[in-house]
Amino acid sequence: MSWLPVPxxxxxxxxxxxxxxISTPSNTTPRPAVAIGEHVxxxxxxxxxxxxxxxxxxFAQSEVFVSERTLNRFASLGRPIHRLVREYLQxxxxxxxxxxxxxxxxxxxxxxxxxxxxxxxxxxxxPMDIGDYSDFYAGKNHAFNVGVLFRGRENALQPNYEHxxxxxxxxxxxxxxxxxxxxxxxxxxxxxxxGEKVPAFVESGKLDFELEIAAFVGRGSDLGSCVGVDEAGExxxxxxxxxxxxxxxxxxxxxxxLGPFTxxxxxxxxxxxxxxxxxxxxLRTRPLExxxxxxxxxxxxxxxxxSVYDIPLTTFLAxxxxxxxxxxxxxxxxxxxxxxxxxxxxxxxxxxxxxxxxLQTGDLxxxxxxxxxxxxxxxxxLEMTQNGTRKVLLGDSGESRGFLEDGDVVVLAGxxxxxxxxxxxxxxEILPAGK
Amino acid sequence: MSWLPVPxxxxxxxxxxxxxxISTPSNTTPRPAVAIGEHVxxxxxxxxxxxxxxxxxxFAQSEVFVSERTLNRFASLGRPIHRLVREYLQxxxxxxxxxxxxxxxxxxxxxxxxxxxxxxxxxxxxPMDIGDYSDFYAGKNHAFNVGVLFRGRENALQPNYEHxxxxxxxxxxxxxxxxxxxxxxxxxxxxxxxGEKVPAFVESGKLDFELEIAAFVGRGSDLGSCVGVDEAGExxxxxxxxxxxxxxxxxxxxxxxLGPFTxxxxxxxxxxxxxxxxxxxxLRTRPLExxxxxxxxxxxxxxxxxSVYDIPLTTFLAxxxxxxxxxxxxxxxxxxxxxxxxxxxxxxxxxxxxxxxxLQTGDLxxxxxxxxxxxxxxxxxLEMTQNGTRKVLLGDSGESRGFLEDGDVVVLAGxxxxxxxxxxxxxxEILPAGK
Numbered sequence: 001m002s003w004l005p006v007p008x009x010x011x012x013x014x015x016x017x018x019x020x021x022i023s024t025p026s027n028t029t030p031r032p033a034v035a036i037g038e039h040v041x042x043x044x045x046x047x048x049x050x051x052x053x054x055x056x057x058x059f060a061q062s063e064v065f066v067s068e069r070t071l072n073r074f075a076s077l078g079r080p081i082h083r084l085v086r087e088y089l090q091x092x093x094x095x096x097x098x099x100x101x102x103x104x105x106x107x108x109x110x111x112x113x114x115x116x117x118x119x120x121x122x123x124x125x126x127p128m129d130i131g132d133y134s135d136f137y138a139g140k141n142h143a144f145n146v147g148v149l150f151r152g153r154e155n156a157l158q159p160n161y162e163h164x165x166x167x168x169x170x171x172x173x174x175x176x177x178x179x180x181x182x183x184x185x186x187x188x189x190x191x192x193x194x195g196e197k198v199p200a201f202v203e204s205g206k207l208d209f210e211l212e213i214a215a216f217v218g219r220g221s222d223l224g225s226c227v228g229v230d231e232a233g234e235x236x237x238x239x240x241x242x243x244x245x246x247x248x249x250x251x252x253x254x255x256x257x258l259g260p261f262t263x264x265x266x267x268x269x270x271x272x273x274x275x276x277x278x279x280x281x282x283l284r285t286r287p288l289e290x291x292x293x294x295x296x297x298x299x300x301x302x303x304x305x306x307s308v309y310d311i312p313l314t315t316f317l318a319x320x321x322x323x324x325x326x327x328x329x330x331x332x333x334x335x336x337x338x339x340x341x342x343x344x345x346x347x348x349x350x351x352x353x354x355x356x357x358x359l360q361t362g363d364l365x366x367x368x369x370x371x372x373x374x375x376x377x378x379x380x381x382l383e384m385t386q387n388g389t390r391k392v393l394l395g396d397s398g399e400s401r402g403f404l405e406d407g408d409v410v411v412l413a414g415x416x417x418x419x420x421x422x423x424x425x426x427x428x429e430i431l432p433a434g435k
Numbered sequence: 436m437s438w439l440p441v442p443x444x445x446x447x448x449x450x451x452x453x454x455x456x457i458s459t460p461s462n463t464t465p466r467p468a469v470a471i472g473e474h475v476x477x478x479x480x481x482x483x484x485x486x487x488x489x490x491x492x493x494f495a496q497s498e499v500f501v502s503e504r505t506l507n508r509f510a511s512l513g514r515p516i517h518r519l520v521r522e523y524l525q526x527x528x529x530x531x532x533x534x535x536x537x538x539x540x541x542x543x544x545x546x547x548x549x550x551x552x553x554x555x556x557x558x559x560x561x562p563m564d565i566g567d568y569s570d571f572y573a574g575k576n577h578a579f580n581v582g583v584l585f586r587g588r589e590n591a592l593q594p595n596y597e598h599x600x601x602x603x604x605x606x607x608x609x610x611x612x613x614x615x616x617x618x619x620x621x622x623x624x625x626x627x628x629x630g631e632k633v634p635a636f637v638e639s640g641k642l643d644f645e646l647e648i649a650a651f652v653g654r655g656s657d658l659g660s661c662v663g664v665d666e667a668g669e670x671x672x673x674x675x676x677x678x679x680x681x682x683x684x685x686x687x688x689x690x691x692x693l694g695p696f697t698x699x700x701x702x703x704x705x706x707x708x709x710x711x712x713x714x715x716x717x718l719r720t721r722p723l724e725x726x727x728x729x730x731x732x733x734x735x736x737x738x739x740x741x742s743v744y745d746i747p748l749t750t751f752l753a754x755x756x757x758x759x760x761x762x763x764x765x766x767x768x769x770x771x772x773x774x775x776x777x778x779x780x781x782x783x784x785x786x787x788x789x790x791x792x793x794l795q796t797g798d799l800x801x802x803x804x805x806x807x808x809x810x811x812x813x814x815x816x817l818e819m820t821q822n823g824t825r826k827v828l829l830g831d832s833g834e835s836r837g838f839l840e841d842g843d844v845v846v847l848a849g850x851x852x853x854x855x856x857x858x859x860x861x862x863x864e865i866l867p868a869g870k
Contacts, residue, residue, distance in 0.1 A: 131566075132608050137693060158691050159632045164623055168693035169604035169700070173567050173793045174658060183659045185790035188599055188732065197594045201732045204790075223609060223702065224618045224870075247790065256593050258572060258603035259694025265604070265792040267658065297623065297636045355620035355639075355682065357700040358608045435659075 001095045003104045004114075006037035006420075013037070013420025014093055015282075017086050018273035019071055019238065021125040024115065030069040030125045033115075035273050035424075036093055040115040040122050050109040055099050056088045070129045071274065075218040075237040076361040082218065082237065083278050124272035126177045127240075128216050128362040133175055133268070134352060135212070135244060135366035136167035140288045140342040142371040145383040162292045164300070165343040165351050167368075170244075171265035175364060177272050178426045184406060184433040185266040187250040199253060203433040206248035206388060207404040210369040211315055211379030211412055213338050213423070214242040215345045216274060217363040224356040229302045232346035235359060238274035239345075241313065241414040241423035242366055245269065248382055248403070270364075271414070271426040279421050285310040288342045299354060300347050307344035310337050311422060313370060315379070316411040317394060317401065330411060331394040333384065336377040338414065340370050406432045436530045438539045439549075441472035441855075448472070448855025449528055450717075452521050453708035454506055454673065456560040459550065465504040465560045468550075470708050470859075471528055475550040475557050485544040490534050491523045505564045506709060510653040510672040511796040517653065517672065518713050559707035561612045562675075563651055563797040568610055568703070569787060570647070570679060570801035571602035575723045575777040577804040580818040597725045599735070600778040600786050602803075605679075606700035610799060612707050613861045619841060619868040620701040622685040634688060638868040641683035641823060642839040645804040646750055646814030646847055648773050648858070649677040650780045651709060652798040659791040664737045667781035670794060673709035674780075676748065676849040676858035677801055680704065683817055683838070705799075706849070706861040714856050720745040723777045734789060735782050742779035745772050746857060748805060750814070751846040752829060752836065765846060766829040769819065771812040773849065775805050841867045 002014040012018060012035040022033040022040060031044035043065035046052035053062040059081065064073040074082070092103055103109050115122055137143055140157075143166075147156030160166060176182075184207055188199040218237030221227050227235055244264060251263035284306035295301070318330035343351075348365055371378040375392075378384045381403050384392050388402035404410070409429045415422030437449040447453060447470040457468040457475060466479035478500035481487035488497040494516065499508040509517070527538055538544050550557055572578055575592075578601075582591030595601060611617075619642055623634040653672030656662050662670055679699060686698035719741035730736070753765035778786075783800055806813040813819045816838050819827050823837035839845070844864045850857030 132606055134606075134696075160623075160634070160688055160691065163634050164689065166689070166693055167696050169606050169696065171567055171569075171604050171792055172607075173795050173798070174791075176658065180658075183791055187790050188595075196727070196729065198729050199595070199598050199732065201734065223611065223615075250790065253595055254599060254601070255692070255694075256595065257690070257694070258601055259690075259692070261569075261602050261604065262786065262790040262792060265787075266790040292631070294631065294633050297634065299636065351697065352700075355622050355685065355697040355701040356609075356618055357606055357697060360608050363608070 002036055002093045003095045003097070004036055004039050004093060009417030010037050010420065011415035011422025011424055012273070014090055015420040016275060016279050017089050018275045019127065020273045021070060021127050023123050023125065025121050032065045032068065032071060032074065034089055038117050040117050042113050042115060045113040049112050052092070052102060052113065055102065056084070059084055071127050072129050072362045075128065075216060078219050079234050079277065082276050086276055086278060124177055124179065126175070127272060127274050130172045130175050130364050131360040131362050133170040133172040133364040134167055135170045135368060136165050136343070136348050137368040138165050138341045138343040138348065139368045139370045139379065141340055141373055142369040142379055142383065145371060145378065149387055162290045162342065165348045167348065167352065168259045170268065170366070172364070174265050175268045175270060178269055178428070180267070180269060181429045181431050182245055182267040183431045183435050185247050185250065186433050187247065187262055188253055189249040190253050204247035204250055205403065207430060208246045208248050208381045209315070209404065209410045210244040210246055211313055211334070212242040212244055212366045212369055213239055213414065214270060214364055214366040215239045217359045217361060217365065220361050221353055221359040223358045225353070226356065227349050227353040227359065229300060229346050229350035232349040233277060235349055236277050236345060238276040239280065239423065240270045240274055241412050241426045243269040243410060243412055243426050243428055244366060245428070269426050269428045271423045273424050275421065275423055280309050282419050283309040283311055283416060283421065285339045287344060288340060290342065299350055302344060302346055307346060308339045308341050310339040311414050311416050313338055314413045316413065318409045319399070319405070319407045331397065333392055334376060334378055336370055336372040336379060338370060340372055341367055404430050406430055437471055437528045438530045438532070439471055439474050439528060444852030445472050445855065446850035446857025446859055447708070449525055450855040451710060451714050452524050453710045454562065455708045456505060456562050458558050458560065460556050467500045467503065467506060467509065469524055473552050475552050477548050477550060480548040484547050487527070487537060487548065490537065491519070494519055506562050507564050507797045510563065510651060513654050514669050514712065517711050521711055521713060559612055559614065561610070562707060562709050565607045565610050565799050566795040566797050568605040568607040568799040569602055570605045570803060571600050571778070571783050572803040573600050573776045573778040573783065574803045574805045574814065576775055576808055577806040577814055577818065580806060580813065584822055597727045597777065598731070600783045602783065602787065603694045605703065605801070607799070609700050610703045610705060613704055613863070615702070615704060616864045616866050617680055617702040618866045618870050620682050620685065621868050622682065622697055623688055624684040625688050639682035639685055640838065642865060643681045643683055643816045644750070644839065644845045645679040645681055646748055646769070647677040647679055647801045647804055648674055648849065649705060649799055649801040650674045652794045652796060652800065655796050656788055656794045658793045660788065661791065662784050662788040662794065664735060664781050664785035667784040668712060670784055671712050671780060673711040674715065674858065675705045675709055676847050676861045678704040678845060678847055678861050678863055679801060680863070704861050704863045706858045708859050710856065710858055715744050717854050718744040718746055718851060718856065720774045722779060723775060725777065734785055737779060737781055742781060743774045743776050745774040746849050746851050748773055749848045751848065753844045754834070754840070754842045766832065768827055769811060769813055771805055771807040771814060773805060775807055776802055839865050841865055
């Protein structure tokens, strides 16, 4: 329990303490912070003017909260330091804090460091300077659903799918923070399949969201070195929920033979608060089962069988033209769990580095789209609507969707009421093309 | 003509003036420089201790050479500034310089700023901090050769190939400077094709080079904005020659359906000196012809029909166990031209941004492998040896190659004797796996 009020079942309970980068109208310099309930602790002010890390002498690098506009330097310090700092902040914020004079009983320090996310108009920024962004395809149900659509049930999964975490390099420069509005992309699309295929230049008519979770790399690795699967967790900093927006019609034409390119590089939205790996530990569970009896190659065999996390993931859709962004009034279109993965993030890192690819602090690694089995648990409209052919009803609004329309607001929410740990929300609104 | 000696037909004549990042044993801080012949002008010392930009009052930002360890800030200033600075340095280094007291007749300034690349043991560093690295597939002959190998002559080029510059996102963290040694990667490979495909974990047996050229982005663009094809040149800073090392056996198993991943992300080598776009202007020529009568979509129609550059590209192979890195003693295995492209870099940028992907200063954009028509002009062993089945003889050494062996040194050289403009060399040696 914290001495600060936290609404029941809030994902930012004292069990979480996620890190982000904030600014406010009264101090527009981006700076590190942690969230607790609807409150925000400004770590720049806490470390600097309140001398808040005075009771943590083992953490001599608190300037990482003072001089930096991203979390990269903090993340680069490694998992033992992340653990030390998070546990210390839990103590500071705990109702029976051993340091009551630091903040709980210190109105002056509270005034300097504590913000209310709504009342103080806290603006969130990208939490990390992202060097490389890689996206995997580890959501087996999703890969299967998409495979059935395009290749039929017998050949739904490619031969390599269960033997390695399939992934590709994404575009780092188009990763944006939740709340950034996304113009509808234009590009090359094939309108008919007769004779020589001739593309037209059009606005995407198959704009989709993709529900994913993603991890930030903390500690880097060297060119030529491989990260072992059982030590990979030490290389991770924390996680977010992610929307890897996709233009399905542009993708279908461009992706042979080198993979998706402009159909995804127009925007990828992430939630602003990074949930540290330690906060996710209580949510560990088993991944999906492999369908083949051929064992994984040793470099992918993980000792901990509970290698993924069970966090409820919910997708809401609203239309900005009609209703303001809010859960009330929006329509829940999907409910699933982040455990619907065939491979863990440790396996993804082990595979990513197996040929010697270096990791760098701030690299972002996505899970791939996460879907359950039935229509109500799918992580993309492509799957829910069978490539647009079976529209999804938006409650009793009279509205339905094949793909996203202009003004649509997609809200991905990742929360775990029981544990008080979750990602919060990742929000994006579709603007008309060219806006 | 320069007052400094430049060997005949050298690619770093006064017509070139490429920019790079150097250090020396006596000053290990990486700093900007330009090359002329075998000499190097230290721009940090020139700007700072020699006040070398005093005669260029319009260039008020010369601190970009003093405070920076990469060329990013200089590149971000835009093409008019690159032009101004390059032309000024050409004047300073010209035999009839209007500023003789600045350097030509000033032994003290020469001592402070001028280095000999060999005698002063100049070490080259990565010239730019690379945000995103994208690689295209615009070498039509290469795409055709590879297509014939895997799909036959009739279906060699995919239906989209002539309608858009096919490309994919590469891995920025594994881009290394020429001279960096490359350990042979290990990974998943299919050994036979019978029944269920079962991968083995092995050292790559099909390690290959890929001859490419690549451009660095100078000026960035915003999320949601498209770079017009006729203005795209203003977004480019300069070019290098590049070796996009590839493990063909790992690639063949992993690349369906999302493209190459670990089979390329173990290393990509680039030449250290960035040749500015203006220096390449005299080498403009026409690209390869399209085979279809369907016109390009308007966003890819370029006004200047001479949209690519005719620079001779040569590939040499030596073995480090037997002979030292040097042209004498190495074997020339390929000779082609950088004009063997179907799309220009302006078309690549226009397509890259068509859905709104932002460009950032320091982004690297590769051409794809460049090959001519015949075996002696191909840009990869995959093509030259028909996937390893027809070995290439290394002169009269008694050695032959299907793919690269440990200790092999690949030297890509891009030079144009006539114009005195080229990229110089990109060198890489294959180390045994795990070294």
